[in-house]
Amino acid sequence: MNQILLTLGTLTLGGSAAVLLLAWMGSSTRGRYGAKWRCWAWLLLCLRLAVPLPLVFRGETRAPIQVDVPNPPAVTQPVTPPNTPNVPAPPNTGDHSGPAAGSQGGTILPKPGTSSSAGSPAPRPEETPSFDAARLLLAVWLAGAAAMLLWSGYAHLRFLSYLRRWSAPVEDWDAVAAFNHLGDQLQLHTRPRLLVCQGLKVPMLAGALRPAILLPQGKITGEELGFSLLHELTHYRRGDIWLKTLAMWVNALYWFNPLTWYMIRLVERDTELACDEDALRRLSPQDYSGYGQTILAAVARLQNRKENTHEE
Amino acid sequence: MKNKMPRTPFSTPLSGSARETEIRLRNIFSGPKKRPPLPFLILMFSVCIFCGNLVSCQMAEPDAPALPDISASLPEIPDISLPDPPKQKPEAKVWEYQAVLGDLEDVDLDGDGLPDTVTVATRLDPQSEAGTYDTLTVTAVLGSGAELEYHETGEPGWCFINIIYAHRITNPDRDSLVLELGAFGSTYDAAETIVLELVDGKLTERYRTENSSTISGVYSTGGEDSPLLDLRIPVLVDKWHAPEYHTLSWNGTGWDETPDGYFTDAETVTVTGGRVLTLALRGRVTGEQFGPHLIYDQIQVFDGDMMFNPNKLLQTILPEDIPGDDRFPDQIFSADGSACVWIQDINFDGAEDFAVLCDSTRNQGCRWFRWNEGQGQFEYAFSLAGEVEVVPQGQHLIEACWTEDWEDKLYNIYSFNNRGWLILESTWDTMVEAQDACKEDF
Numbered sequence: 228m229n230q231i232l233l234t235l236g237t238l239t240l241g242g243s244a245a246v247l248l249l250a251w252m253g254s255s256t257r258g259r260y261g262a263k264w265r266c267w268a269w270l271l272l273c274l275r276l277a278v279p280l281p282l283v284f285r286g287e288t289r290a291p292i293q294v295d296v297p298n299p300p301a302v303t304q305p306v307t308p309p310n311t312p313n314v315p316a317p318p319n320t321g322d323h324s325g326p327a328a329g330s331q332g333g334t335i336l337p338k339p340g341t342s343s344s345a346g347s348p349a350p351r352p353e354e355t356p357s358f359d360a361a362r363l364l365l366a367v368w369l370a371g372a373a374a375m376l377l378w379s380g381y382a383h384l385r386f387l388s389y390l391r392r393w394s395a396p397v398e399d400w401d402a403v404a405a406f407n408h409l410g411d412q413l414q415l416h417t418r419p420r421l422l423v424c425q426g427l428k429v430p431m432l433a434g435a436l437r438p439a440i441l442l443p444q445g446k447i448t449g450e451e452l453g454f455s456l457l458h459e460l461t462h463y464r465r466g467d468i469w470l471k472t473l474a475m476w477v478n479a480l481y482w483f484n485p486l487t488w489y490m491i492r493l494v495e496r497d498t499e500l501a502c503d504e505d506a507l508r509r510l511s512p513q514d515y516s517g518y519g520q521t522i523l524a525a526v527a528r529l530q531n532r533k534e535n536t537h538e539e
Numbered sequence: 540m541k542n543k544m545p546r547t548p549f550s551t552p553l554s555g556s557a558r559e560t561e562i563r564l565r566n567i568f569s570g571p572k573k574r575p576p577l578p579f580l581i582l583m584f585s586v587c588i589f590c591g592n593l594v595s596c597q598m599a600e601p602d603a604p605a606l607p608d609i610s611a612s613l614p615e616i617p618d619i620s621l622p623d624p625p626k627q628k629p630e631a632k633v634w635e636y637q638a639v640l641g642d643l644e645d646v647d648l649d650g651d652g653l654p655d656t657v658t659v660a661t662r663l664d665p666q667s668e669a670g671t672y673d674t675l676t677v678t679a680v681l682g683s684g685a686e687l688e689y690h691e692t693g694e695p696g697w698c699f700i701n702i703i704y705a706h707r708i709t710n711p712d713r714d715s716l717v718l719e720l721g722a723f724g725s726t727y728d729a730a731e732t733i734v735l736e737l738v739d740g741k742l743t744e745r746y747r748t749e750n751s752s753t754i755s756g757v758y759s760t761g762g763e764d765s766p767l768l769d770l771r772i773p774v775l776v777d778k779w780h781a782p783e784y785h786t787l788s789w790n791g792t793g794w795d796e797t798p799d800g801y802f803t804d805a806e807t808v809t810v811t812g813g814r815v816l817t818l819a820l821r822g823r824v825t826g827e828q829f830g831p832h833l834i835y836d837q838i839q840v841f842d843g844d845m846m847f848n849p850n851k852l853l854q855t856i857l858p859e860d861i862p863g864d865d866r867f868p869d870q871i872f873s874a875d876g877s878a879c880v881w882i883q884d885i886n887f888d889g890a891e892d893f894a895v896l897c898d899s900t901r902n903q904g905c906r907w908f909r910w911n912e913g914q915g916q917f918e919y920a921f922s923l924a925g926e927v928e929v930v931p932q933g934q935h936l937i938e939a940c941w942t943e944d945w946e947d948k949l950y951n952i953y954s955f956n957n958r959g960w961l962i963l964e965s966t967w968d969t970m971v972e973a974q975d976a977c978k979e980d981f
Binding site: 234237238241242244245248249252256257258259260261262264267268269271272275276379382383385386387389393424426427429431432433434435459462467468471472475495496498499500502503504507515518519522523525526529530 | 543544545546547548549550551552553554555557559560562563564566567568569572573574575579580583584586587588589590591
């Protein structure tokens with residue numbers, strides 16, 4: 228039990244250092260290097276943190292940083308002595324052929340007062356309720372992780388329920404044609420569903436097992452539709468949902484670490500940047516401004532919705 | 540429509556924040572990005588994979604619970620006195636050396652014609668508080684019976700007494716003492732030369748090496764038109780070549796230092812009948828300050844050992860006399876690196892031949908010179924790439940050279956025709972195939 232907590236502590240400290248380092252490297256090299264490489268780094272980090280088990284190499288002796296954590300008091304479960312009241316000890320006859328009272332592994336240990344206690348019930352140790360900090364910590368951690376996962380599951384179920392109620396397959400021929408054309412261009416052998424969804428302001432890709440591209444109802448057309456579909460299909464092609472799912476799992480495990488929450492933000496940002504870079508590779512430089520305009524228009528629609536919500 | 544869509548973690552929603560949008564737009568218009576350099580990637584990925592090994596948590600040992608005092612219940616133990624264990628001092632290795640110049644060497648430091656005795660002692664104590672620390676003590680007992688001492692401390696590292704002799708170096712009337720001290724722990728034989736002269740009844744330092752690249756091997760040579768001898772101080776060129784010598788001449792008030800400007804590598808070749816020849820390859824540094832190259836500007840062939848037959852020069856080979864070819868057009872002999880001269884019987888006549896590197900950039904081109912017993916000289920034969928594999932069975936040569944795109948190596952098999960010309964027979968993709976082909980041909 229303690230080992231799990233120690234490994235968790237080790238990983239959360241090492242992971243925090245890695246998050247800070249990657250965040251610094253990312254911000255200082257963003258203009259020069261593509262975001263794809265940072266996504267790979269996030270993926271590796273998440274994979275490492277996803278399984279809180281020690282990764283030990285042969286020959287490894289000490290980590291560069293050693294941290295002493297307070298040792299919670301050990302479990303003080305009363306141990307039944309060999310001379311239990313119900314099982315009388317064999318008489319100490321001096322015959323050492325078999326294990327005798329007070330002997331360990333065939334070695335006879337001096338035991339003052341053995342003769343007086345032999346055959347008589349040994350005093351029962353007092354059973355005091357023991358406080359196990361390690362168990363408590365483990366329970367708190369598990370409860371937190373479970374709560375996080377349950378909340379995510381519940382949110383997704385609500386989302387699916389909403390989708391069932393308010394979404395429908397896209398019937399707009401232009402949107403379907405653009406979707407198919409871009410799918411061919413991206414060489415996608417399997418494609419997400421294309422749905423139109425009421426209440427949605429901007430397009431997005433959703434779902435890990437049965438992903439779907441969701442389009443807002445009747446708001447996006449023409450070039451903007453093309454850029455939006457290209458962006459979401461690129462997300463699909465890159466498998467960004469899976470990276471986000473993995474990051475969410477890590478966040479659930481290390482919910483107590485604020486840097487993990489920060490990591491989630493960075494992962495989301497870097498997947499968006501990497502997706503943009505990937506999408507732009509399929510566009511000519513003349514289209515960059517149109518692509519940027521599409522993002523701005525989408526943000527404006529989101530802001531509009533927020534303002535409307537406030538007004539309401 | 541007032542539905543509020545629930546959020547799901549399994550989605551890629553647009554972030555409406557101004558900052559995120561700004562970052563995305565900047566990223567779009569900042570042009571194509573590069574792939575990070577490999578070390579950067581390795582560092583980044585290593586940090587991610589080994590983050591769990593950066594920090595190690597361990598339980599702090601809890602304080603041991605106080606044990607009940609049971610001393611009262613224990614039987615009294617009689618006092619037993621044991622002898623004190625011998626105190627062990629840590630072993631301090633001190634390095635001490637001594638050398639004596641006595642009557643046999645005919646030392647005359649004061650010029651009185653009486654032989655003097657000089658004792659040089661060095662001591663190095665790596666364990667001292669000041670770190671590596673040594674002392675040099677030179678004691679001279681003059682023929683008159685007077686005793687002089689020169690002592691210095693604190694020059695770290697120089698403790699081996701490599702060379703000690705006395706000669707007329709700085710004064711035509713009396714000897715100066717030349718000391719060469721080797722550096723402790725040096726892997727390239729670093730050495731320091733000190734010259735001491737008896738001035739006003741005291742041993743006085745006249746010279747001490749200032750060049751940090753000096754190595755062991757100082758000697759004296761007769762000065763031209765001067766009763767004084769010159770000092771020849773070897774200076775390291777690189778670890779694969781002979782040193783360049785600097786000549787030091789005493790001008791009455793100070794030293795004139797003249798570098799040779801070249802170094803000379805020597806190789807021995809055994810030709811027909813076991814005759815030994817010496818190749819003296821004169822090298823020098825050429826090129827720019829930050830891109831220096833070593834070249835050989837001449838090769839002299841001496842009969843016998845050059846040290847003992849310096850005047851028996853057989854021939855001189857200059858790089859400009861050797862014609863370039865299509866593959867290796869530059870008319871130079873390169874001395875870059877460790878492997879720049881090969882000695883091997885290349886034409887199966889029982890006499891060793893030699894090759895000199897002429898192109899160190901791509902295929903390690905070599906100019907091969909073969910021994911012509913009739914003329915008693917080496918003659919230029921051909922140029923081949925790399926270290927040539929000589930296959931005695933069938934008398935083949937295998938040359939390994941890179942393809943134009945640097946992707947693969949090709950292995951060319953050559954043999955000699957009746958006129959002694961080298962003929963390309965076939966080309967193979969691997970050395971094993973080429974070797975097999977040579978065997979089959981045989």
